[in-house]
Amino acid sequence: MSDNPAIRSRLSKVRALFKKSGIDALLVASPPNVFYLSGFKGTDSYLLITGDEGYIITDRRFIREAGSLEAFKTELRERRIEDTAIALAGRIKVSSLGFSENELSVYAHKRLQSHPGQKVRLVACGNPVLEMRATKDAGEISTIKKAVRITKSVLRNASEFIKPGLSERGASLKLLNKLIEAGVDDKAFDIIVASGPNSARPHAIVTKRVMKNRDSVIIDIGARYHGYSSDLTRAFHLGRINSKLKDAYSIVKEAQALAIDSIRPGSRASDIDDIARAFISKNGYGKNFLHGLGHGVGIDVHEAPGISAHSKDVLTPGMIFTVEPAIYIDGIGGVRLEEMVLVNDKDCEVL
Structure with missing residues (x-):
């Protein structure tokens, strides 16, 4: 025993x-x-x-x-x-x-x-x-929250070095070093740093491209801590923001807020996806949202529940998943904002 x-x-x-x-x-x-x-x-x-x-x-x-x-x-x-x-x-x-x-x-x-x-x-x-595994116990929740706190602290300080002149690969290595210095076991996945037109690719491969003034930069990063994962994405803009990307950022941020506000036990995961997707579509960017709204995070960085139009999952207290609406504009760049949420007895907690 x-x-x-x-x-x-x-x-x-x-x-x-x-x-x-x-x-x-x-x-x-x-x-x-x-x-x-x-x-x-x-x-x-x-x-x-x-x-x-x-x-x-x-x-x-x-x-x-x-x-x-x-x-x-x-x-x-x-x-x-x-x-x-x-x-x-x-x-x-x-x-x-x-x-x-x-x-x-x-x-x-x-x-x-x-x-x-x-x-x-x-x-x-x-x-x-x-x-x-889709429903986390108290110990798992505590561990995941710690992984999220560390990841957020690294993202919070990323603006100190995410600047023109640094390559995507250089930025990715700096972020990894910051995670390790903060006490995590490892990265949860290959850190994504996608700049300029590369940021229009949902899961871009990190390249040697050097970031430039007026670039959009997407950073998707997660920590592995005591066997559990985190997964957060932030969008940065270097210098003056392209008007289309500024508009996209506002739409994505509002879509995310609407989706999070709708999360509660008993909700269908597909309905949460639909709320964010409908808002983005209403604002003219439906074809630019190229993936599901989110996915469960735990031991694996992608696990149940699935938050997508095709998901049959129903939300229950203890589920932890991402909410990551996005708009990708070919040749210009993209915006993706990703938070992790915990379903509680009434609604949800943003981790």
Whole structure:
């Protein structure tokens, strides 16, 4: 039994699904889900959960870390991890082994099925751990808030060096150094610094382009802190602002405010997207908003819930996601503003 109450609670929720799913164990294959259910941070590892035990399947690189988690047994893989997993399941008398549909490749599934002499039935169980991760507990919320505070402090000081003469790549490296100096584990993703016409690309690749006077500059940055992520975007303008971009900035800012004001438990994620999108469209830039309004943030920088026109997610307290409307104008530049919000019992808190 884990001495971490959050992990104990998560494991209990997983085990509660066994009877409904017709399984007596669950194989967890993605590193973020393994971390969520055990605290184990090694890569290339699986977690096998039975009704009363948990087994971390890993190699010699992570054997000490796995061994330090006293609530879990360690299974050393000497060959393909699928072979070790299915052999373990057979040895401990698992008859029906569940797996999350989005975690196993076709190859891994075939390998599990074709292991010599294996009699374990494999059962697809949807994506139960991902669904659990969409709602954060108090500890997760506290950690994410810390990651956001650090990221905001770095952005707040970015105007000291985001100036004409600095390259996008140089700015990206400065931002990364500032994050590390502030105490984060790492960046959550490759930091985006997109200037001038490059800022009209939603996920621009950082280049050697040198920023110039009158450029628009989009900075999209996130921190990795104690296993959790942040994700914020700000728009900067160097010198006199292009009139179209000034107009776009006002529209994007208002669209974001309208969307945030509409967030409350029970709301459909697609409706939140529609509110921002309708306002941008009404102001003549509907075709310039090229992506969904937002996405969940947690262990992964992109996870449930999805905030888009096609999302079927319904908001519940504890969900954390981005609200990032944008307008991109080819040949001129773009504006994207991104905040992270936490759904509470009545509405939401901007983090």
